[in-house]
């Protein structure tokens with residue numbers, strides 16, 4: 078072989094091994110925010126177990142953490158007193174491992190999606206404090222114990238704060254039967270079951286003045302009593318114009334001033350008109366529908382796509398400013414086709430709160446976040 082053809086061969090080899098610009102890896106959410114925080118997604122078990130391989134691949138490519146949408150809630154994992162069902166949760170463990178994602182446990186103690194037997198005693202009466210505490214202890218010990226070293230963080234207590242009135246706490250069966258210290262004890266039991274797991278208090282609407290002040294009060298109390306809490310999860314079920322970014326920022330600042338980590342645990346942006354009940358993401362709340370509250374059944378107009386993209390960009394500006402305090406930002410769902418907001422608070426609407434559309438295609442909001450994540454940041 079002469080020198081010329083040898084050089085030509087080498088050049089050819091180099092050209093074929095280098096990625097062609099058109100095939101170069103596209104930037105991903107998990108990639109562009111890698112140095113800032115984990116970017117998570119809540120997934121249904123159908124996505125995990127291969128019923129929708131395209132969705133599974135998209136989730137694994139774009140996100141660095143997963144939260145089971147339902148499968149680690151009490152009613153799924155512990156439906157009967159002597160029956161635990163671990164198959165679904167185990168599938169998340171394998172998926173997370175395979176795709177190098179962190180796994181989040183959600184949620185140990187909540188008033189919703191908890192089977193009726195938990196709050197029943199003898200003769201249809203409520204159980205005693207001791208009986209309910211033992212149930213809570215056994216549940217936490219069994220579930221957290223099983224996933225020790227596999228689940229990075231647990232949402233230990235979900236939505237214990239009240240939505241109005243003079244009381245700090247919601248009058249849930251947990252509080253009624255055990256007393257206010259059910260929160261302290263849930264954290265202590267979780268810490269006992271896995272001393273290395275990060276333990277979070279999780280709630281919605283924490284950006285409103287009342288709930289922000291009340292959550293700070295609650296968290297301060299936990300810290301003062303030496304309760305093993307790592308941080309606070311702000312669910313962040315937002316709307317296009319509510320809450321204002323200044324309130325989002327204030328909440329993050331107030332929590333991190335307590336020395337707690339902050340997680341955004343259930344982010345989505347409702348684009349549909351509502352009746353003004355912004356900030357109340359109580360899953361049991363229902364409103365009557367009418368056609369004016371469901372205007373985009375034929376698709377989201379371009380100007381609304383733009384508004385959604387701008388809203389996500391302004392929210393992420395706040396997150397990036399506070400990236401030292403924020404350890405994870407999780408979206409509550411992968412695509413618009415599966416979001417809970419098609420059914421909440423009014424059933425049967427067509428909503429568009431996420432970054433991927435019903436065909437799993439990226440929306441302008443996704444591009445806006447990739448752009449934001451790719452901007453240079455000062456340390």
Ligand code: GLA
Nearest residue numbers: 146235281312343358360417
């Ligand atoms: C709450 C819960 C989540 C989920 C959403 C709605 O925010 O924490 O587990 O049920 O409601 O889907």
